Amino acid sequence: MISVVRGMRDLFGAELRAWQRAEEVFRSMSAAFGYEELRTPILEHTELFARGVGQETDIVGKEMYSFEDRGGDSVTLRPEMTAAIVRAAIEHNFVRHSPTTRIWYAGPQFRYERPQKGRYRQFHQYGAECLGSPHPEADVEIISLAYNVLATIGVTKFTLEVNTLGNATSRAAYREALVTYLRANVERLTEDSRRRLERNPLRVLDSKDEQDKPVIAEAPKLSDYLDVESRQHFEAVRLMLDVAGIPYVHNPLLVRGLDYYCHTVFEFTTTELGTQNAIGGGGRYDPLFSLIGGADTPAVGFSLGIERVMMLLEQERGEWGAEKGIDVFAISIGDAARLPLRLISLRLRRQGYSVVEDLQRRSVKAQMRDADKHGARYTITMGDDELAQGTVVVKNMATGEQQSVADTNVEQFLTQL
Numbered sequence: 001m002i003s004v005v006r007g008m009r010d011l012f013g014a015e016l017r018a019w020q021r022a023e024e025v026f027r028s029m030s031a032a033f034g035y036e037e038l039r040t041p042i043l044e045h046t047e048l049f050a051r052g053v054g055q056e057t058d059i060v061g062k063e064m065y066s067f068e069d070r071g072g073d074s075v076t077l078r079p080e081m082t083a084a085i086v087r088a089a090i091e092h093n094f095v096r097h098s099p100t101t102r103i104w105y106a107g108p109q110f111r112y113e114r115p116q117k118g119r120y121r122q123f124h125q126y127g128a129e130c131l132g133s134p135h136p137e138a139d140v141e142i143i144s145l146a147y148n149v150l151a152t153i154g155v156t157k158f159t160l161e162v163n164t165l166g167n168a169t170s171r172a173a174y175r176e177a178l179v180t181y182l183r184a185n186v187e188r189l190t191e192d193s194r195r196r197l198e199r200n201p202l203r204v205l206d207s208k209d210e211q212d213k214p215v216i217a218e219a220p221k222l223s224d225y226l227d228v229e230s231r232q233h234f235e236a237v238r239l240m241l242d243v244a245g246i247p248y249v250h251n252p253l254l255v256r257g258l259d260y261y262c263h264t265v266f267e268f269t270t271t272e273l274g275t276q277n278a279i280g281g282g283g284r285y286d287p288l289f290s291l292i293g294g295a296d297t298p299a300v301g302f303s304l305g306i307e308r309v310m311m312l313l314e315q316e317r318g319e320w321g322a323e324k325g326i327d328v329f330a331i332s333i334g335d336a337a338r339l340p341l342r343l344i345s346l347r348l349r350r351q352g353y354s355v356v357e358d359l360q361r362r363s364v365k366a367q368m369r370d371a372d373k374h375g376a377r378y379t380i381t382m383g384d385d386e387l388a389q390g391t392v393v394v395k396n397m398a399t400g401e402q403q404s405v406a407d408t409n410v411e412q413f414l415t416q417l
C-alpha cells in the first residue's frame, strides 16, 4: 500500500468540517479588520527565504524543501508566508498605492522537521500582515486580530506572551553583551546552545533545556539595553493592549526563531499540547523589505498554526463539534418516482437548498437511515401514489411530523418551516 508522505496528513470528515468553520472565522474576522486576502504560489525562489528568513535560522539551515526545477532554478516549498507576502508587496507596489496595506492569507507551509504531535512537515497557517506603519498601534491591531480570531473560534486555554527586541541599535548592543557573556560560560551550555551561540546568539534564550536554564537566568537582560525609542514603542504597545482588554504576559526571554524581527514580538502559547506549545506567533519586521530588495517599509504580522489551534479546540471541547448536515434527503419509492423526484431535487438546489439523493436504489428503510447519517433536516418522499397525485411527503426529521405537499410547492413550503 502506498501511504501518505511522513509528516503530512489527509484532512476529512468531522475534522475538516471543523476546519471549514475556522476558515469562515479567518475570512470574516480579517474582513472585519479591513484585511484583504492575498494568495501567493506555494513555490518561491530559494533565495527569497535565504535572504528573508535568514541563513542562520533553523528553517533555512535545515528545514526547507528545496530542489532544482527542470530549468535548473533552485526553488523552495514555502516554509512560511511573510517573506512571500513581502515579495508580492514589492513586486506589485502595494504600499505605494495604499500606505497602510492590510493582507491576510491561509494555506499550506512546508518544513522538514522531525514529525511529532502537533508538528508536521506540511502544516497550515492563517495569518495577517500590516504593511507600512511604524507605529505601535499597528502592532496592537495585528495582535488584536489574532486574539479575536482565536476567541471567536472558541479556544480559551492559551496565553499571549509579548516582548520587545528593540530597534537595531539596541539589539546590536545587547547582542554583543550577550555573546561576551555566553562565550565566558560556554562550558555550561548544551551542544545545541553552543551552536546557536555562533550562528544566532539570541536564540540561546529560547532553549528549554534544564542545563541551559541557569546560564540563561544570569544572562544580561535585553530590557537593560533598550534605548528610549525602543522603550517607548513597547510601553505604548502594552498600554494599548491593556486598554483593549487583551490579557498578556511579558516574557523577557521571548526572541522568536526568525531573523527579521525588531521591536514587538509575541507568541500565543498553550500548556495543553505538550512540547509544541506555540499555537501562533509574530512580530514587527521593519528590516525585511530591504533584505528582500524593496524600499524600507515598516511592517508587523502574525501567523497561527491551524493544526495546533484545531487540536486545542478539540481538546477543550472533547470533540470536533461540527455536525454534518444537509437540508433535504430525497427518498424515492419504486422506479417511476425516481426521475420526477430528481427534477424536484435539482429545482431545490437551484434555490440554495442542499439536497442528497439515493444512488443505490435501496429500500425506503435504508434510504431513511442514510438521511439520518447525512444529518438531513427534512426528507421528501415520492412513491407511485404521490406521483399520481402530484405531491411529495415532507418529513421534519427532528419532530417526525410529516405532511403532503404539492410537488410544485415544495420550495415555498420549506421556506415557511
Ligand code: HAM
Pocket (backbone or CB within 6 Å): 079, 080, 081, 082, 111, 113, 118, 119, 120, 121, 122, 123, 124, 125, 127, 128, 129, 258, 278, 279, 280, 281, 282, 283, 284, 285, 300, 301, 302, 303, 304, 305, 306, 307, 308
Ligand atoms: P512561526 O513561529 O515560524 O512564524 O510559525 C507560526 C506558527 O506556525 C507556529 O506558532 C506554529 O503554531 C505553526 N507551526 C510552525 N511550524 C509548524 C510545524 N512544523 N507543524 C505544525 N505547525 C507549525 C512564522 O511563520 C512567521 N511567518 C509569523 C509572522 C507573520 N511573523 C510576522 N508575520
